[in-house]
Amino acid sequence: MTAPTGRPPMTGADPAEPGTGADPSVTVARSGSSEAAPETAATDPAAATGTTDTAAAPTATAAARPGRKAGLTAVIGHRLFWPGVVLALLLLANVLFTPGFLSIQMKDGHLYGSLVDIARFGAPLILVAVGMTLVIATGGIDLSVGSVVAISGALSCLWISGLGDQQDVGGVLVAVGLALGLSLVLGLWNGFLVAGFGIQPIIATLILMVAGRGLAQLITDGQIITINSSPYKLIGGGYWLTLPFGIIVVAAVLAITAFLTRRLALGLLIESVGGNATASRLAGIRSRGLIITVYAFCALCAGIAGLMISSNVSSADGNNAGLWIELDAILAVVIGGTSLVGGRFSLGGTVLGALVIQTLTTTIYSVGIPPETTLLFKALVVTVVCLLQSPAFREKVFHRRGRRPGASPTSADPKVKVPA
Amino acid sequence: MAPPVPILRMSGICKEFPGVRALSDVDFRLMPGEVHALMGENGAGKSTLIKVLTGVYDIDAGEITLDGAKVAFANPLQAQQAGISTVYQEVNLCANLSVAENIFIGREPRRLGRIRWREMRRRASQLLGRLDLDIDVTAPLSAYSLAVQQMVAIARAVDISARVLVLDEPTSSLDAGEVEQLFRVMRRLKDEGIAILFVSHFLDQIYEIADRMTILRNGRLVGEYLTSELGQVELVGKMIGKELEDLTELDEKPKELEAVERSQPFVEARSLGRSGSVEPFTLTIHEGEVVGLAGLLGSGRTEVARLLFGADHATTGEVSVGGTPVALRTPRAATARGIAFCSENRRAEGLIPDLTVRENIVLALQAARGWSRPIPRRRQDELVDKYIQALRISPANPDQLVKNLSGGNQQKVLLARWLIVEPRLLILDEPTRGIDVGAKAEIQRLVASLADGGMAVLFISAELEEVLRLSHKVGVLRDRRLVAELPNDDDLTTGVLMETIASGGRT
Numbered sequence: 001m002t003a004p005t006g007r008p009p010m011t012g013a014d015p016a017e018p019g020t021g022a023d024p025s026v027t028v029a030r031s032g033s034s035e036a037a038p039e040t041a042a043t044d045p046a047a048a049t050g051t052t053d054t055a056a057a058p059t060a061t062a063a064a065r066p067g068r069k070a071g072l073t074a075v076i077g078h079r080l081f082w083p084g085v086v087l088a089l090l091l092l093a094n095v096l097f098t099p100g101f102l103s104i105q106m107k108d109g110h111l112y113g114s115l116v117d118i119a120r121f122g123a124p125l126i127l128v129a130v131g132m133t134l135v136i137a138t139g140g141i142d143l144s145v146g147s148v149v150a151i152s153g154a155l156s157c158l159w160i161s162g163l164g165d166q167q168d169v170g171g172v173l174v175a176v177g178l179a180l181g182l183s184l185v186l187g188l189w190n191g192f193l194v195a196g197f198g199i200q201p202i203i204a205t206l207i208l209m210v211a212g213r214g215l216a217q218l219i220t221d222g223q224i225i226t227i228n229s230s231p232y233k234l235i236g237g238g239y240w241l242t243l244p245f246g247i248i249v250v251a252a253v254l255a256i257t258a259f260l261t262r263r264l265a266l267g268l269l270i271e272s273v274g275g276n277a278t279a280s281r282l283a284g285i286r287s288r289g290l291i292i293t294v295y296a297f298c299a300l301c302a303g304i305a306g307l308m309i310s311s312n313v314s315s316a317d318g319n320n321a322g323l324w325i326e327l328d329a330i331l332a333v334v335i336g337g338t339s340l341v342g343g344r345f346s347l348g349g350t351v352l353g354a355l356v357i358q359t360l361t362t363t364i365y366s367v368g369i370p371p372e373t374t375l376l377f378k379a380l381v382v383t384v385v386c387l388l389q390s391p392a393f394r395e396k397v398f399h400r401r402g403r404r405p406g407a408s409p410t411s412a413d414p415k416v417k418v419p420a
Numbered sequence: 421m422a423p424p425v426p427i428l429r430m431s432g433i434c435k436e437f438p439g440v441r442a443l444s445d446v447d448f449r450l451m452p453g454e455v456h457a458l459m460g461e462n463g464a465g466k467s468t469l470i471k472v473l474t475g476v477y478d479i480d481a482g483e484i485t486l487d488g489a490k491v492a493f494a495n496p497l498q499a500q501q502a503g504i505s506t507v508y509q510e511v512n513l514c515a516n517l518s519v520a521e522n523i524f525i526g527r528e529p530r531r532l533g534r535i536r537w538r539e540m541r542r543r544a545s546q547l548l549g550r551l552d553l554d555i556d557v558t559a560p561l562s563a564y565s566l567a568v569q570q571m572v573a574i575a576r577a578v579d580i581s582a583r584v585l586v587l588d589e590p591t592s593s594l595d596a597g598e599v600e601q602l603f604r605v606m607r608r609l610k611d612e613g614i615a616i617l618f619v620s621h622f623l624d625q626i627y628e629i630a631d632r633m634t635i636l637r638n639g640r641l642v643g644e645y646l647t648s649e650l651g652q653v654e655l656v657g658k659m660i661g662k663e664l665e666d667l668t669e670l671d672e673k674p675k676e677l678e679a680v681e682r683s684q685p686f687v688e689a690r691s692l693g694r695s696g697s698v699e700p701f702t703l704t705i706h707e708g709e710v711v712g713l714a715g716l717l718g719s720g721r722t723e724v725a726r727l728l729f730g731a732d733h734a735t736t737g738e739v740s741v742g743g744t745p746v747a748l749r750t751p752r753a754a755t756a757r758g759i760a761f762c763s764e765n766r767r768a769e770g771l772i773p774d775l776t777v778r779e780n781i782v783l784a785l786q787a788a789r790g791w792s793r794p795i796p797r798r799r800q801d802e803l804v805d806k807y808i809q810a811l812r813i814s815p816a817n818p819d820q821l822v823k824n825l826s827g828g829n830q831q832k833v834l835l836a837r838w839l840i841v842e843p844r845l846l847i848l849d850e851p852t853r854g855i856d857v858g859a860k861a862e863i864q865r866l867v868a869s870l871a872d873g874g875m876a877v878l879f880i881s882a883e884l885e886e887v888l889r890l891s892h893k894v895g896v897l898r899d900r901r902l903v904a905e906l907p908n909d910d911d912l913t914t915g916v917l918m919e920t921i922a923s924g925g926r927t
Contacts, residue, residue: 264792264794272779282763
């Protein structure tokens, strides 16, 4: 299902995609010289939000006009600003500890470098988080993605280990198809529990979160299945067109998702259902089908992530594959500015959030933080991001002195906007 | 002027929001022991003024003095502690808690940290008794009507040492008897020296209860008047800022019923009913016909509408649309057959607050087209701009979030949503509730012209005059039963309607 629809939008997706793909890099580039160029910075959020976020765009564009101060306020007020700053700081820390961190080299026709690695290792998380974004936008949550990751990897590895010739591309494709098919079924199960029977999402998916681990272990028979299949290895560890294959898959999934939600009307309907389910029903939206679709999509994303993870290590571990990835994914979504209550969502924000988390993981290793403190360190950084994103916190810390003067320029510029 | 000293004085109040200047240099004063009406169209700044007063918003300029002392409330709690209590249009109490708990939540009578339940119940019934309300205070709040809930909210507000009581459109969901009950309570509180700030869109109510009024227009003060010295026509003129030739009654009665009944029946409901909700009824709505539904609150008006829209499942009877029997199992099925429904509860059942005006307007059309066929952006702009202008939605910014609009403008957005799908039957449940006279007249005119264009309209309203003005025939509901169907001829008056409601159609 992914492959045939995947190609055409991918090539045509460049204009549609700056909101998702280009977003994080834009933010990174900005904060390196944050004092120097407020004007250029001011235009960034407008460009970055272009397709993913229609609500924030007018404020940003309007604010860009009246001048530096208002423009700067708009940038700082943008919900992706602080995650962007944190990502930049993390990258900066890496540069200090690891000279040549930013360099990207071409070896044997493949791109290498720490940045490429972050994107590559972050690929499964981005995938899961993108699926999670849509689920959260409907006001739900999916705790079962980690289990689906494990099940998908386990099933495909089991199938491949049973092949006479593990290098057989056809056999690997069947394995991939089976794994994704099962993921889809599991997602439909979640969706039916939530939309068909009205079970609270957190409970409905908790069932599969627990049971799914068992299912994965059942598939692997409690063992770690190891395989040796180079076609399968391509998915998580291989290269295609000089890029890691995983990055290409993520780009394709993102492009398709952005196309479906922002070019087509799926995004509006999802945001509507998440924003007010009763009103959406009365507006004639078939929310049940929509919710089931979203859970199925989320599980499919998790399934692909499961393929990547198991492919990367050429083995399936029913116990540990994708462990806690649901929490990282939820975190990525929240850092990306999508509210857990549902409604508005931002794919670009989610990608940024996932990159923050992945960069953090990389940083922990490269900076040499002792393993026993890594979790604490991670929690610390995440806390900082969340605090920076909270308007109440920023108000308290940054605007304590100049609240009144600060208020007048912001309220002055909309007056220009309204009659226009 | 008069000896009494204002208990509350607001002067030079300014408040701006991104995109809107909500209040500019507004003065307001409130005497103890008076009912003071705050008047103005939708978006005139009434709600903002109240929210500024009660600490929901902080002010950009100006000052508030309470009892001669300058005050600045950072939040509603502080305002409450200072003696300013507010009861909003939507009761914001906890429906799942008992009446007594609701009254004392956050300040329960305690002994050694333990809540003294019996004392709490006793004081609750005593308090409600003061308002002439004799109900079981241990029952959950949700067991009572909206009117009673409102009284409970008032009781709570008064008990928290209110010297100033703000009532923001308390009557918009009440029927006549309940309004009377509320007014009795208000008069009693007034006699106790409490200053009451009252907001309502019903002019008759204002003239019945208010001593004085302050009029706002576009965020500016128009003036303060004694109710006895300002006529209704002048009042309306001051509110909308022009003489009201366009407010003069709609060109009297709509087309003759006979002419309309000759056209095709569009929806025919036969013995349609839902047990526990509304008794089986039979109703035919023709193309180009406006059918009014009259009845008290809770008489089953909304339930009839919901059955016809498929929002609830019918348990008996059948419906045919355009001559073909259909099963209206979901709103989706109804919209597919050209039926549209504007819910009376626009915030909970109508709008998506976090989406923009544009998105809210195109939502129903988009839902009908399905997710795979997006409405091209240019077409969206055309439609949205057209209806923003036609319905005079303000601010006229399609990218404004709908939650930032005033109530009347939200109602217009909801209307626009359904108008762009070009329905063949438009069900309007209280479309003019809680909105100002100007917008009301606009909506009434719109309904008339839509019907002229061949659209069938089911018009539900608590205001009998309005129903009479627009409808070709009027269905009367009582106790969840359609008791009469009256042609709107010269003999039909509000008096006749009221008698029918009272007698249940037995003449």
